[in-house]
Amino acid sequence: MTPVPPCSPAGPAGLCVRLCLGLAQLCLGLLLSLCLAGQAVQAVEYSIPGTEVRTLPRSANGRDYVLYVSLPSSYATNPERRYPVIYACDGYWDFPLLNAELGNLSYDGAVPECILVGMAYGGTNPNVGALRQIDLTPWMPAAPDKGHAAEFLSVIESQIIPYVETQYRADSSYRVLTGSSYGGIFTVFALFEKPGLFQGYIAPSPSLWWQNSQMKTVVDQYAAAHTSLAARLYLTWGSDESYSIRYTTKELFLQLQALKLTGLEVAAREMTGERHAGPKGESFNRGLRYVFAPRAPIAPTGFDPGYMAQSSFVNLSTRGRVGAGEDALVGGLVIQGLVPKRVLVRAVGPTLANFNVQDPLRDPKFTVTRVSTQEQVATCDNWQERPDASDIAAYSRVVGAFPLTVGAKDAAMILTLEPGLYTVTVESVDGSSGVALLETYEMVP
Numbered sequence: 474m475t476p477v478p479p480c481s482p483a484g485p486a487g488l489c490v491r492l493c494l495g496l497a498q499l500c501l502g503l504l505l506s507l508c509l510a511g512q513a514v515q516a517v518e519y520s521i522p523g524t525e526v527r528t529l530p531r532s533a534n535g536r537d538y539v540l541y542v543s544l545p546s547s548y549a550t551n552p553e554r555r556y557p558v559i560y561a562c563d564g565y566w567d568f569p570l571l572n573a574e575l576g577n578l579s580y581d582g583a584v585p586e587c588i589l590v591g592m593a594y595g596g597t598n599p600n601v602g603a604l605r606q607i608d609l610t611p612w613m614p615a616a617p618d619k620g621h622a623a624e625f626l627s628v629i630e631s632q633i634i635p636y637v638e639t640q641y642r643a644d645s646s647y648r649v650l651t652g653s654s655y656g657g658i659f660t661v662f663a664l665f666e667k668p669g670l671f672q673g674y675i676a677p678s679p680s681l682w683w684q685n686s687q688m689k690t691v692v693d694q695y696a697a698a699h700t701s702l703a704a705r706l707y708l709t710w711g712s713d714e715s716y717s718i719r720y721t722t723k724e725l726f727l728q729l730q731a732l733k734l735t736g737l738e739v740a741a742r743e744m745t746g747e748r749h750a751g752p753k754g755e756s757f758n759r760g761l762r763y764v765f766a767p768r769a770p771i772a773p774t775g776f777d778p779g780y781m782a783q784s785s786f787v788n789l790s791t792r793g794r795v796g797a798g799e800d801a802l803v804g805g806l807v808i809q810g811l812v813p814k815r816v817l818v819r820a821v822g823p824t825l826a827n828f829n830v831q832d833p834l835r836d837p838k839f840t841v842t843r844v845s846t847q848e849q850v851a852t853c854d855n856w857q858e859r860p861d862a863s864d865i866a867a868y869s870r871v872v873g874a875f876p877l878t879v880g881a882k883d884a885a886m887i888l889t890l891e892p893g894l895y896t897v898t899v900e901s902v903d904g905s906s907g908v909a910l911l912e913t914y915e916m917v918p
Contacts, residue, residue: 521572523548527640528595532632534624536604537595540633541568542641545579545586555644556588557768558637559761560629560671562609562652562659564591565601567753571651574757582771583762587649588641592633609655611662612684622659623666630670649764651675653753658683661725664704665695673764674706677756678714678749681721688721692728701735705767707760707780708739711747718749726782741782787872787915795822795834795899796906802899804911806841808892815889815916817868818853820899822909823881834907836882837899844894854902856885872914887916 527540541564545556559575561567568591578584594604606619613620638645650671652660657679664674681688695702706729710722726741740763744752759780766773773779793802808814818841822834841851856865856877865885869876877883882902899911 521569524572527636529632529636532628534608534621534628536608536628537599538628538633539593539595540564540637541589541591541593542637543568543572543575543589543591544641545588547586548588548642552642555642556586557647557649557765558588558590558641558643559649559651560633561589561591562650562656563605564593567591567651567653567656567757568593570754571757574754574761578758578761583769583773584765585768585770587765588637588643590633590637592629605655609652609659610680610683611658611666612687622662625659626663626667626670629663630667634670647672647768649673649675649761651677651757651760653677653756654680654749657681658688661688661706662691664702664706665691668702668704672704674704675757675760675764676707677709677752677760678711678718679708679722679725680718681725682717686721686724688725689728692725692732696732696734699734701737703736705738705764706740707756707763708741709744709752709756709760711744711749711752713747714749714752719743740780742780743782788874788912790910790912792908792910794906795837795901795909797901797904800906802909802911804897804899804913806890806895806897806913808890808895810892813889813891815887817865817872817874817912817914817916818851818886818888818897819856819869819874819877819912819914820853820884820897820909821877821912822883822907824875824878824883825908825910827878828875830908832907834901834909835905836902837909838884838902839886839897839899839911841888841890842896842898843891844896850890850895851886851888853884853886855882859886861887868914868916872916874912874914 521543523544523546525542527542529538529540531537547554559571561571568589572589575584575587575589579586594601603618607621608625609622610619611622637643648671650660650663657676658681660674660676661679661681663671708722708726710719722741726739729737729739742759744755762773762778763780766778791804795802818839820837820839822837825833838852838854840849842849856862859865865887866876868887877885897911897913899909
């Protein structure tokens with residue numbers, strides 16, 4: 474082995490040098506840390522890259538507007554290309570959210586690259602709540618503090634759109650309007666007030682209750698005079714927001730579906746667990762996908778495009794003659810998904826007499842068996858003898874099932890079943906035969 478010279482870096486002197494250097498660096502680091510600890514970290518305002526703010530001259534309605542504009546990432550490098558434009562009400566709230574959603578969806582090829590324009594108010598500390606009520610609500614032109622949607626729509630048509638389409642390379646053949654709440658009713662109002670001004674409309678949680686649901690009459694009046702309306706409209710509501718929002722939005726969707734106006738494509742979706750402002754993020758995401766579906770760089774899947782309303786199959790019933798042994802009535806039940814599901818199962822015999830069914834089974838019972846293990850998970854005879862009889866009666870009403878006769882020996886039970894395949898077997902308790910009805914209901918929360 475070759476000896477290490479005493480003055481080499483690996484020798485005792487070198488070790489001493491390295492230790493001294495290390496202590497010096499440690500002291501310097503501690504000194505810098507103490508110096509920095511006494512200084513506040515400088516705060517700078519965050520800005521969104523690729524965006525601009527444009528202040529407009531005072532409009533014909535006497536109000537001042539500014540536009541928040543976001544340009545596509547390819548805008549500077551494609552000087553010949555024109556882009557669809559999304560016009561957003563309440564830009565002071567929703568512009569950053571829409572900008573983020575648009576960037577993600579453009580990246581995925583779910584929507585084309587677009588210009589985004591958020592419409593907002595100018596001046597010093599504008600009273601946004603008061604101004605938006607004036608501009609976004611329709612049908613009350615005599616009221617100074619509300620009902621001037623037609624005026625604001627005229628400003629958009631005569632001032633904002635021309636400004637955008639002269640300042641930017643906008644594709645005037647496809648414009649989208651979106652707004653939530655008051656902005657939502659304004660969006661639907663614009664569809665029928667100025668058909669053709671926009672081609673896509675996104676209205677999360679629209680305040681269609683406004684003026685005693687006047688929008689319903691407006692739609693009927695339009696349909697009485699027209700047979701077509703070329704547009705794509707996307708409606709949403711939160712499952713936990715006010716009844717007035719939920720009811721009127723569902724009602725509008727069903728109304729438009731029934732009218733069958735040529736060229737009008739309408740989709741709707743409930744945002745589960747959301748209240749009034751919460752649905753906006755998901756609504757903008759799904760709404761943008763819907764209104765741009767015909768222009769999507771990558772076509773959405775036909776099986777589940779991700780924006781349509783979701784429905785549940787809540788009931789299956791079968792009727793047959795039941796006896797003992799091999800003469801039992803057998804039905805199948807499948808629970809899909811990853812979590813347990815509550816269901817209401819009923820084997821109805823005596824109550825069928827109320828519906829003029831001849832020879833109803835006097836005393837039915839049923840057994841639920843899990844197919845994979847052949848385990849009997851539940852059995853039920855007389856429903857009124859169960860401790861949850863009042864719940865059974867209540868949930869029968871909720872799911873739309875007819876009431877069971879008090880004192881009759883029908884069988885009914887609320888079950889929580891794990892995902893899987895089950896059989897439900899209906900038999901006679903006393904060995905007699907007769908007609909029975911087997912029903913299973915999904916208990917929607």
